[in-house]
Each structure stands twice: as C-alpha cells, then as structure tokens.
Amino acid sequence: MDSGDEINIYIDNEVNDYYGEDANNTDCNYDSLITEEDSMDSDDSYTEKTRLEGPKDQNYTVLKQSDIRERQENTIAEVATILSVSEAAATVLLRHYNWSVSKVHEAWFADEDRVRKNLGLFDKPIIEIPCDSEIMCGICFDLFPRDEIVSAACGHPYCIECFRYYISTSINDGPGCLILRCPDMTCCAAIDGDMVNKLVLDEEKNKYSTYLYRSYVEENKKIKWCPGPGCNRWHLTLLQST
Template structure:
C-alpha cells in the first residue's frame, strides 16, 4: 500500500497496441512558491515531456531494443523493467549468457510463445477453478496454471488497484513467479479504469527507473523532465515550477542535496529542544522594548518614541554599520570573538547557532516577503487608478523585483548551509563569503525599497532605484552561484563530515 501511495497518477494511457488503445521525503525547509518564476536560475539543459510523450519515449526505447532481440513488445518491456531500463545491460546479458531460457527464468518471464496471446483466450475450457472451486470457463497461462476468468479478473484488479503492481504481476498460483505479459493482463481485466491504472503504473515505473527522467513535483502537474546527464541541477518545468533534479525538492543551490538533507536532519533534531531559535521577537538593543518582526527587511526602527533606534535584526548592531559602502557584517562567523575559555563543544554549538539563526532569518524573511506579490498588485492597481497615464507594462517591474528578491533569499538561505559545512583549503571560501556578503547587503536594500510606500511624487525615483537594485541583486546572485559551480568542477570545496 505504501508503494501505491508513492506512485504519481499521470494522465496518459500506455498504448500497448491497437487492441488496447481504447482504455493513467517531505522537506524540512518549507519553501514559498512565488506567483512568477521568471528569474533565471541557471537551468541546465533539459526537455519537458507530456505524459503521452513519456509513453512514446518508452515505446521508442522498447522498439530500439526489439529491433535486435525480435521479441514480443511486452516481453521486451518486461526484460527492460528487470534490468531497470538499462538497454546496454540487457543486450549484454542477452547475448553473453548463451542461454536465453535462463535469462527469462531469472526475470520471471515465461519463454515467449510462438503463438499470440489471443490463442490462449480462445483455447479456454470449462473446468473447476482452484481458487473459487466453481465450474467455470477457465484460462491457462504459459506456466500451466489455470483459473476461471472471474478469479483472474478479481486477482488482477486487486494487484493493480490495491497493491499498485502493474509492471510485474505474477501468476496467482502459490510459489509461481512467472509474470503475465501486458496484453494478457489487458484482455483479462474487464474494468476500463483498472486497465487505465495498469497503464499508469507501467509508465510511472519507466520514469522511476530511468535516471534521466523525473516527474515534476508540483501539485497537479503531469509533465516529466528529461535531462541529458542525471545530476543535482536546477530544472524548470513547463508549468513554471523550478526544482532540483537530484532530489526533487525546491532549488537549493549552492548547497548539495546530501548536505541539505544532513542540515535538515540536524535542524529537526535541534528544534525539538531549541524552540527559541524560531522566536520572532527580540528586544531593542537601545531601550529593551520588545519588537516583533513583521516584514522581510532586516533594517529595524524602534517604535518607542523615546528611542527610535535603527539596528540590524540579525546581529542587533547599529544599522549605520551595515551600509553597503562598509559591507554587510553579518555573514561571517568570527571564531576569534568567541571567548577562548569556552569548551570546544560550546564553540561548535555557537558556530551552529550563528549559521542556523541566519538561515532561519532568511527563511522567515522569504516567507514574509512572499506576501509582497499581493501588496504589489494593490500598489499597481492604485497607481493606475490615480494616474491614467501609468500603463500596466510600466508597473510590471514591481512583480519582477519580488521574483528576484525571493530568489536571492532562497540562495542566501542555502548559502549559510554551504558556509556552515565548507572548509577553507585554498582561499576560495573568502571569495565565497565576499560574494555572500555583497548579495546579502543588496538583498536587504531591495527589500527595503519594496516595502516603501509608492506615491506619485516618488514614483519615478523609486522605480529607478528598484530596477537598478534588482539588476544588481540578480548579477550578484549569479556570480555567487557560478563561483560555487566552478568550485565543484575544479574540486575547490572540502566539507566537514
């Protein structure tokens, strides 16, 4: 049942032949889906297949192998299934074994009959069924076991609908592992819905076994992604959803799938005993008034009229020290500032908390800033209502800016995971930290611009600032990711266990 729960329902039927053509880890770091995903994530070469194109691709693979093996189509499909759709491995075993009978036996496939499956159905006789013990019309499979047509139908329906077995269904006889071919299953099953489910399971199994294919994980999406080289790379589906081809989660560059999984596991374990990490309130460093963060920008202004202190939400330092010209000081953990008398375990904990806090801060900022889409829609409507000369096209830069802002937040979130695990062995980490610091400063600035009120008086000036900062953020995001990718190719990075 668990296997069936994991299967994806896709909307195209597998057309085995003309006779059948009548009758388809939860991430611990929740990501907020943006309204628009037009930001260039450096997608790698990939193709998007509809479910019917997946079926055609599967049939092309079968025909390519069958042009050499010259076997019934469904027998070839079952052999490919046995070898996890590795065509080269199948061909090698088929010809190197010297005994095709042994290969068929190992795969649980009866030796291909000389006659077609229709012969077996027409050769039915009346007899006593070993399952229901009634005298009924019988059908016998190539292994020699015979059962009534009603029991065959009920058995196959249970296997397909309840057990999720479509690609490899054995004979119902006890201790018999001989598999039924697809055409026989289609002819024995009466319900068209069961036949369609059977076709879905075969198609889904093909995708699951093929390292170059992956269903888009977006809800209600029936597209499949095909890549030239299976790797943990960001890909984009035709539905607009971006995801990592390696793990199927939302894009998480620059951190690898394995490190992200490791981080998530630690985060889950630590959050059970450290719920304070998720706290959304802090005290003003000047007057100690409790402040709640309601927006994504980290530039805080104390609302205490007797204070009005401006400070950074992340480190609680004066905001004036975070000016772009002085660089952003919250990205790098400084071990020399930690009291040397502290134990090694305490140092490890403080280092983890440093990166964890910043990771969660960007995650929370991203969640809050995702609401900017609705805010921007209202701002655009207000501007067009107040000024008839402002066209719809002229205010689209606001939505694009939010796209870029969220993309930068996503990269910064995962950049802190990368920074936590990476070890400097050649000076490249310093370059990474500088890129991270620059991107973070620009992102905070863009966030602040987008949270400002837009009026007729500041419209032109704010538009210029938002567009300029958006372009700069996108450039710096690309620079950071390309530097990490280059490091992967050139083996610059070394990570802690």
C-alpha cells in the same frame, strides 16, 4: 537563469495521481532544478520541446506526457524487435532492468534461459492442461469449459472471473501489479500487459498504464520529475540534453 528568458512549459494533467501526492500543491520552483549526472544515450525517438538555458552542465529539455509515452513505446518496440519477443515480454524485461536497454541486452545475450527463468518469461508451458472437456480452476476449484479457462505462460488453469479478480485486485492495490506473478504459490510466471488488457475493465487498464508510465519516469536515470513541490501532479519531466 535570467528572469527575462522566455520559457514555454508544456504540462498535462489528464492522468490522476495514483501515488497519493498532494493534488492541491501546484507551486513549481524552476530555480531549484537539479542535474542528472548520467549522460543520455543518443535517441531520436523523442521530440524536443523546450530547453532551459543555464550553465553548460545544466541544460534540460521539458517534455510533456505524450512525449514521454511515445519515447517509452519506442523503447519497448526496439527491445521486442531485437530480442524477437512480444512487446509485453519486452516491457517485463525493461521494468526489471530499470528501463535500461543496454542492461537488458547484456543480460539477455549472456544467458537468455536464466533471464527467462528469473523473470517468469517462459517460452512454453511448464504444465500441460488436461484434454478434458471441463477444467478445474486453480482458485475457486470449480469446473469450467475449456474456453472459459485462461492461464499465464506457465499453463496453470484459472477461470476467467477468478483470474480477472486476481489481476484487478492487484492493480487497485498499487504499482506492485507491474511485477504480478501467477496465483500458484510455487510458480513465478509473469502476468504481463497482454493478459491485463485481455481480462480487466477499462478503469484498471488505465491505472495499469499509468503505473507503467510513472515507472518509466521514476526508474529511468535519464529522466527526472520536476523537483518543484507538487509539480509531479502535472507530469512535468526534465530530461538532460547533450
């Protein structure tokens, strides 16, 4: 790249770095940009901001955080519509298949029941909650009114406070919360984003959202963080252009 080329870099540092990188290192070496070999599927859901001109096989589009989030939301909505599932379920599917829409479709239409079973996306409860006026929580074993009992798609009953603590603890432990399952050791039901947003506080919701955003960038073969040391703190991403 010629030193005289004008480059408009869009950066966004609103989200805290939950992965523990050195927040004080903000040097970014744009001469060390690397290419992604996989070609990008055609997709008009993102807005092109800047193209770094170089050799023909090294063209990039620099996107800021809001553009990536919009692209992520559009991908989730697309899968949810095509498969006739909730956006929370679509997110679980995309996370499992590294945000590849084609892999999700291939697996789902080949054997929907198998995919649902493996990922804990049950379409009906596997146990029936008793019709009693009070239900026993599966964690603290106290009795609670039915309106104070919640469960994942499996139907295992838990009191609101226990389930909230279970989810919040997982979120505060790190990005493993994105594959959280029912507290019952014998159950694999997924705890999806809808349940998270229903139960936890705003701080945990923001952390969960950030983990999901970073997952989209780091597990998606078509998107790369800028390789400059410490630059990922600024959420600067590189997307190969076609």
